[in-house]
């Protein structure tokens with residue numbers, strides 16, 4: 001069983017000036033194996049902090065994260081990470097980037113080559129194996145990042161705005177790719193995004209977070225991810241429930257943003 | 269004076285060639301690359317490329333000015349040169365009793381570097397003998413003398429006359445023109461004057477060219493270069509001098525990098541090392557290596573050891589700081605990604621931190637090499653048996669300006685070559701630099 005339990009996590013950053021920021025407060029979340037969870041929320045509500053805690057880069061001030069029945073103590077290969085950008089190794093070719101995980105495990109070359117070749121085919125980069133990563137477009141680079149993450153066969157994939165830096169068209173193609181990979185591999189995926197549309201399309205389960213302190217505000221169970229697998233995402237967007245949910249979430253986030261603005265104006 | 273003319277000519281060449289080349293480029297080439305289609309170029313640094321035509325003209329202009337303002341024999345444009353050859357004038361000696369007599373003075377102005385110039389047979393020139401002249405009649409006798417170019421001389425006209433200064437004889441006219449002490453006549457050949465004490469004085473005109481002592485002509489420098497190559501200087505050939513300097517730099521730099529880079533990594537990776545070395549590095553960084561030369565000599569003597577250690581120290585801090593900032597320049601996402609992919613600390617170091625810091629290390633290496641190259645010359649100026657700095661220093665003591673200039677040009681060319689070499693190596697090892 002490769003579930004993920006976020007158990008009553010709180011995170012407080014102590015600032016150098018003596019103050020502190022409550023980035024997360026009592027966040028509890030039980031994620032089933034193979035679940036596709038998207039997280040949405042206004043800027044500064046603690047999404048990245050939450051993901052960093054799950055990845056093991058940060059230790060929470062309270063609570064714990066349990067993966068495969070083990071408490072998270074630090075980063076580990078069972079939790080893969082896909083960053084927004086700039087996390088590929090420029091000094092390596094596409095192939096070397098993708099086989100980084102297997103190489104770290106000292107996997108025999110003939111075995112890792114097979115894995116890399118297959119994954120590059122999956123993400124459609126079989127013709128770019130020996131290119132340098134800085135020669136690829138932003139969308140291609142993110143596909144390399146996805147392939148690199150998958151090559152390490154993690155149980156959970158954590159993505160922090162993985163498509164945030166891409167143009168609309170590339171982004172849509174990448175969304176399909178993420179859905180297909182999810183279905184094909186059955187991995188648990190946590191995806192952070194700023195785009196409500198993306199959160200709707202790429203979330204079986206959608207979490208809206210609220211800021212100050214960061215906490216879970218509302219949770220949805222959505223059918224769109226399932227519908228979008230192997231299908232045209234634009235058709236999914238025409239679904240009547242899609243527009244309705246989108247407007248509802250947008251209104252919710254707007255309200256939170258207004259509240260933040262109001263509060264900062266008061267304190268100013 | 270000459271300096272100001274030189275500057276004015278130089279600025280004029282700069283401006284005029286710019287206008288001409290701009291006009292010609294527009295006339296004969298229409299480039300349609302990306303940059304030429306940019307309408308905003310002033311302020312857009314990426315649109316500024318070195319104009320190679322300008323570079324070529326710049327080098328040629330310096331060479332042309334060098335020829336023009338030295339006593340070069342190359343058939344190019346020349347500034348007005350110093351007077352050379354025969355000049356003759358008369359003086360009138362007057363006695364207290366009113367009697368007066370005229371006599372002539374013949375002056376031969378010879379090249380001041382005549383002893384340094386060899387003819388086709390390799391025989392050096394000699395200072396010419398005084399011309400034989402007829403003494404003439406009357407109590408004032410004709411005089412003759414030789415003066416080097418750029419020189420000047422008080423002319424004791426009375427030494428062969430029948431009446432001396434002690435007899436009350438004085439010079440009242442030069443070239444038939446009445447002159448009080450302190451007054452002068454300007455001839456095209458030079459300046460003729462009576463000193464305050466009434467002695468005639470001649471200074472041949474210097475023109476606008478520089479004497480060999482100040483700036484030897486290009487062909488003189490080239491010949492000296494060839495001669496140094498053949499015969500060497502102070503027991504060592506030019507190549508040996510150059511290699512001596514280069515070897516010190518390479519040794520010092522390599523040791524500096526071997527110690528400095530790990531030191532920088534340690535400072536970038538652990539609190540303890542950062543805290544431990546921070547005061548040392550920050551203290552040593554502003555101390556110019558030149559200031560350490562005396563201490564190095566006291567500690568290690570004037571031999572190779574003290575020089576290599578000096579260069580080691582010069583490179584050490586630069587390389588340590590470069591490596592440290594290379595580590596801090598690693599995007600945290602890369603480190604996180606590597607950990608998430610199962611990398612251990614040693615693998616993070618080898619696969620992420622070291623490659624990621626290479627651009628910084630290369631920048632540091634270029635700076636360190638530049639500093640080391642400058643420091644080695646300075647260290648050799650102080651004390652050395654061989655090396656380009658030593659060659660320059662000793663040559664300067666003997667006023668052999670051409671050797672000094674050969675040395676300076678060599679130092680510049682080699683420094684430039686080293687920098688290009690490192691840049692090439694960088695382009696090969698760090699192809700991603702500036703592309704991410």
Ligand SMILES: Nc1ncnc2c1ncn2[C@@H]1O[C@H](COP(=O)(O)OP(=O)(O)OP(=O)(O)O)[C@@H](O)[C@H]1O
Nearest residue numbers: 013021022023041042043044045046047048049050
């Ligand atoms: N290292 C830190 N030190 C101090 N405060 C921090 C630190 N990291 C995050 N914070 C604070 O914690 C809060 C949550 O930050 P976080 O980066 O998790 O937000 P986010 O939801 O990811 O925002 P965005 O959508 O803009 O990426 C913010 O108020 C931020 O200022």
Ligand SMILES: [Mg+2]
Nearest residue numbers: 047048049160
């Ligand atoms: Mg964030």
